[in-house]
Amino acid sequence: MSQPFGGPEQVTFLIGGLGAGKTELALNLSLWNAAQLGPGKSHLLDLDIINPFFRVRRLRAALEAAGVVLVTPDPRVQNGDLPALPARVWAAFEQPGHPIVCDVGGGELGLRPLARLTGLAGRRPVQVLCVINPYRPGCQTVEQVVAAMRRYSELSALTITHLVANPHLAAETTPEVFEAGLARLRAVADQVHLPLAFAMMSDALAVAYGDRLVPAATARAGGFATLDGLPVFVIRRFWEDPWHLGCKSDDVPPCGPTGA
Amino acid sequence: MADKVLMKGNEVIGEAAVLAGCRYYFGYPITPQSEIPAYLSRRLPEVEGVFLQAESEVAAINMVYGAASAGARVMTSSSSPGVSLKQEGLSYIAGAELPCVVVNVVRGGPGLGNISPAQSDYWQATRGGGHGDYRTLVLAPNSVQEIADMTIAAFELADRFRNPVLLLVDGILGQMMEPVQLPAPLSYDLNQKPWALGNPNRKGGRNLCSTIFLDVEQLEEHNWHLYQKYQVVTDEFAKGAYQHLAVETHAVDDAEIILVGYGIISRILKTVVEKARKRGIKAGLVRPKTLWPFPSQVLADLAARTKQFLVVEMSCGQMVEDVKLAVNGRKPVFFFGRTGGTVPSDFEILNEVDKLVRPD
Numbered sequence: 001m002s003q004p005f006g007g008p009e010q011v012t013f014l015i016g017g018l019g020a021g022k023t024e025l026a027l028n029l030s031l032w033n034a035a036q037l038g039p040g041k042s043h044l045l046d047l048d049i050i051n052p053f054f055r056v057r058r059l060r061a062a063l064e065a066a067g068v069v070l071v072t073p074d075p076r077v078q079n080g081d082l083p084a085l086p087a088r089v090w091a092a093f094e095q096p097g098h099p100i101v102c103d104v105g106g107g108e109l110g111l112r113p114l115a116r117l118t119g120l121a122g123r124r125p126v127q128v129l130c131v132i133n134p135y136r137p138g139c140q141t142v143e144q145v146v147a148a149m150r151r152y153s154e155l156s157a158l159t160i161t162h163l164v165a166n167p168h169l170a171a172e173t174t175p176e177v178f179e180a181g182l183a184r185l186r187a188v189a190d191q192v193h194l195p196l197a198f199a200m201m202s203d204a205l206a207v208a209y210g211d212r213l214v215p216a217a218t219a220r221a222g223g224f225a226t227l228d229g230l231p232v233f234v235i236r237r238f239w240e241d242p243w244h245l246g247c248k249s250d251d252v253p254p255c256g257p258t259g260a
Numbered sequence: 261m262a263d264k265v266l267m268k269g270n271e272v273i274g275e276a277a278v279l280a281g282c283r284y285y286f287g288y289p290i291t292p293q294s295e296i297p298a299y300l301s302r303r304l305p306e307v308e309g310v311f312l313q314a315e316s317e318v319a320a321i322n323m324v325y326g327a328a329s330a331g332a333r334v335m336t337s338s339s340s341p342g343v344s345l346k347q348e349g350l351s352y353i354a355g356a357e358l359p360c361v362v363v364n365v366v367r368g369g370p371g372l373g374n375i376s377p378a379q380s381d382y383w384q385a386t387r388g389g390g391h392g393d394y395r396t397l398v399l400a401p402n403s404v405q406e407i408a409d410m411t412i413a414a415f416e417l418a419d420r421f422r423n424p425v426l427l428l429v430d431g432i433l434g435q436m437m438e439p440v441q442l443p444a445p446l447s448y449d450l451n452q453k454p455w456a457l458g459n460p461n462r463k464g465g466r467n468l469c470s471t472i473f474l475d476v477e478q479l480e481e482h483n484w485h486l487y488q489k490y491q492v493v494t495d496e497f498a499k500g501a502y503q504h505l506a507v508e509t510h511a512v513d514d515a516e517i518i519l520v521g522y523g524i525i526s527r528i529l530k531t532v533v534e535k536a537r538k539r540g541i542k543a544g545l546v547r548p549k550t551l552w553p554f555p556s557q558v559l560a561d562l563a564a565r566t567k568q569f570l571v572v573e574m575s576c577g578q579m580v581e582d583v584k585l586a587v588n589g590r591k592p593v594f595f596f597g598r599t600g601g602t603v604p605s606d607f608e609i610l611n612e613v614d615k616l617v618r619p620d
Contacts, residue, residue, distance in 0.1 A: 018268070018295070019266070019268060019437050053292065053431075053435045054435070133266060135264070135265055135266040135439070136265070136266055136267070137265055137267060137271060137275070137299075140265070168266070169264055169266050169439040170266060170437060170438055170439055171438075171439075172264065172439045
């Protein structure tokens, strides 16, 4: 793939539960789009009105340097808990040729802002990706995931078009953990008759898979590949803990909304 | 492996409380701990427990007072400004010798401060916080797994000593996600609480849980009784009855400089120790896991062997006072802190270590 995810007109809504990996996916998808299209086109809409800690706005400088157009609340109130969306969110939908990724806040109530935007996409293609990590509480069994997806749809007023599998246990993710979680989500996809768009895989795990990823170079560079026929999106995990030995501690601050 | 779950620290506090047999939670939302009430609002009804969002923190802590009087395992949680509001009730609960667990997911202060992680409530947690001569046990985990284990331990200690136990967690630990192996569920026996209003087998007259002693001699007697109990707590910890909860040491045997930090800072300090040793600096780490009773003896013993201490906190310097009391002037104790929601990097702490070890 050497075009933005879904094409230059694509509007991508990310929904899912608290800690499912929505923001990690939003960051990586918008960076991918910017890498394909050049600066000033890939739009990332920060609709997080819930969780003050893990918001894409904390990475504003890095995202803008990479060519992403980041739409967030006024920086003067960016650490606030304000349940308000900036007007520029609406403007983003009026720009053809600019793909949009919408990230929402943690917790199911964080999905509510999406209900205001559902009519804006107009004739542009829309995908609603439901991100599931089957190692999170409340999403561990097929029944739990199916029930959760129903709640997400109701809260966001969006119809889910694809599942995204994000099976991981942070630093303890092994191929066995990845594959066991993936198997559960394949069962979910079968039951709800929805396609699995792709599985998210950290760059660290991708290295472990090595040549089994096609093309194998993706294991190091990130981006889209396949693993035994399954589409895989190799991502960088931005919220990893910098106090782990061997990490780049001056790269991304560990936590806290200021990033100071 | 497969039965591990990826959980936020705040979620684990809620789940571990349920596993410890807690069926009553009273609280009020505040960032960065709101995932605790959010989790329990869904979880407690599943086990026929009671979740109640009170009208304020003051109301919540007094509901805890009531449930604890009845002998129930009960918890409340908040973040710094909210925990300040709970101090009056906490003093009453400690004075009435009632067991409960109080969680503080610490944010920046004073006042409204901000919602970023901090460790500036050490004094409030370890010095009582409210009025009167009383103490609370204070546990300070540094990982999501340890949050699970220590939440359960907190309920056991609270019942054991008929005393409030505080879980002091910074905003990072509350918010971060790590894999966790949930412990086995516990139960408790109300018959083991003969003082409880809810004890089904109490004989004779009614039980009374109270903190009012109008007679001066009675109040003095009560205060010395509390003091004796706190001595028992301190002695049991000093004798190693709770070794797994008390303190962790790392690379201290040959250390010329010992870093001291609790909570999330201790994990950064472990990285600093490894990096310092790669530079040829013999650094070690002492991590108090229980902040009261403070593991003074471990630090006192090390003071005889090491050259200096560096205490690191996300505050302007609070625990450093307890380290100085323990070291008692035998070796210099230095301090490095960041505050206002800023988390120090391993790099800047390593610079401090460098400056102390190689002053030229």
